[in-house]
Amino acid sequence: MSSAIPTGAGAGPTGADANSTATATTTPTTTATSAGAPLLAFENVTKWYGAVTALMDVSFEVGREVVGLVGRNGVGKSTLLKLAAGLLHPSQGRVSVMGFGAQSLEARARLGFSPDFDRLYESLRGRDFVAWMLRYHGLGAAAARQRAEEVLDQLGLGSHMHRRVREYSKGMRQRVRLAQALAHRPKVMLLDEPMTGLDPVARAELSATIVALPKQGVGVLVSSHVLHELEAIVDRVVLVHQGRLLGEGRVADLREQIPGKPKKFRIAGGNLRGLAAKLVAMPQVLGTTIVEDALHVTVGDMQGFHSALTNLAAHWSEGVREIAPLDDDLAFVFEHLVG
């Protein structure tokens, strides 16, 4: 699977007048926008299913970056993605893709969505399925087939694209879903559980593909239950719980905002017992434990700890090889925030 799937880099009008000025065109249009404009924006979005509130007053934006959507099952992640894809209507608020209302044709021309369900047109060949979808984007039959072959080839299905979808493995079907989402060169990609069913090699390849998309001007909103894999590919995360936005930002920044929670560090170096004694003497340190060839240090108050630790490391005659946070990961932040 290649990590360089060509996609578009343009953008459409933004702002309140976008919908009024935008019309479906019959010829390809080249578009441009400022680099800072959001590609995908949720503005005070609320979604009710009858008496059930699926989302409540959610606002966030996605630029040319990979944003991870994190939350437990049933908290509204899929609803968010479907709202962005225009498959659902917000009860209140607005969802826009490059300034166009999410349900407009202009938005759909700029959006790719890889859903989480494992259904395709089973009787079709993989190449034909992707080509069929491309036809609705205005490509002629030959151009659609050519483009479908290119994308499937880049996703590692080159030798299998002429087999029927019903004969595909789960991972191959996942790649076909990705191919139909990527083939028309979208500016915004929505990926719902894209790692599901992929083997480790394919996961790594897909991760590389996703990470490469922002460099081509594409904004990506991706949901996944595999938090450590998500953490490796996202620039930011959006945490959703019970239909509300719990927080958004870089994982490390979110961790910093958790007050009163002791932080843990791993420190490796020489003479661990001596180092532990020095650390325990610091007022910020709550305790230390030797685990294999390193110290695990629990810090209660970060105020002044970094400078004290840097000073200690610089003057420790036995040497300090590594200082790494142990609980800056997404799983920790998520578990803490959702309780």
Add this chain to the structure above:
Amino acid sequence: MLPRERDEVVLPGLGAIGTVFESARQTLILLLRNRLLWYVLLAEVVLGLAEFLLGGLSRNRLGARELLCLFSWWFLAGVVLPWTTLYLAIQAVHGEIEDRTFQYLFLRPVRRASLLLGKWLAVVIVAGAIGLFGGLCLFLGVAARPSLWENGIEIRYASAFAQVLSFGAVAYAAVGVYFAAALRRPLVTAAVAVILQMVVALLPVSAGIRMATVSDPLRRLLLDRIEPNASLAEMLWPGERDFRSELIGQPVLSLAILTAVVLLLGMVSYARSEYDSRTRE
């Protein structure tokens, strides 16, 4: 990989007419892979053979016209055509809703109404072909027994049934896509509706409700085209003892209105529904 300059391009989407034809093309390909279609065609051949055999047994009781009308109206136009058309329409539209593959289509920069029109068109083509093939089988079934025809083989009967079955395919396909787009259990509803409309259509002309069925205008169209004698009219419309040509009215207009209304309702429903919402699940 395509040239870099193409990377800057936003593909605009297919126009409304193009979407209708592309949707029809794709739906047609998928429908032709449906085994039921081929079973129905086989059943129509069997029906034609049955008619041929019955013609040999009933020489002194049923004439060619009666036999043809009995099979073509009551079996083909009354049972095979509505059931098959509704089933295919529901498969084409609701099948995608059930397995959620509709999402792939709804993500494209095309109008949902155009997608539905294309699906309707594909169902009309397939159902029309089924109807015409069945009509041909049944006509050949009686045409193969020249002795049953008092005044020689009358081609106008084949023409009349071809028209009835074609209009029937158009109308039933519209009803089918409407059920599929608007209802959660369209197959059950369609089954009830087909039976109900057959019963309602039997009512005498004074019962205005029969106007809301597909069967009634189809029957009036048939009666208009074949100009039956009293016994044949009674066979085709048992509920109306006193058939007169004034009762025929404008069946094509009735069918056109019915088709347009249900198709419009189906398009509105298809365009506005949240098929993937939790409420629906």
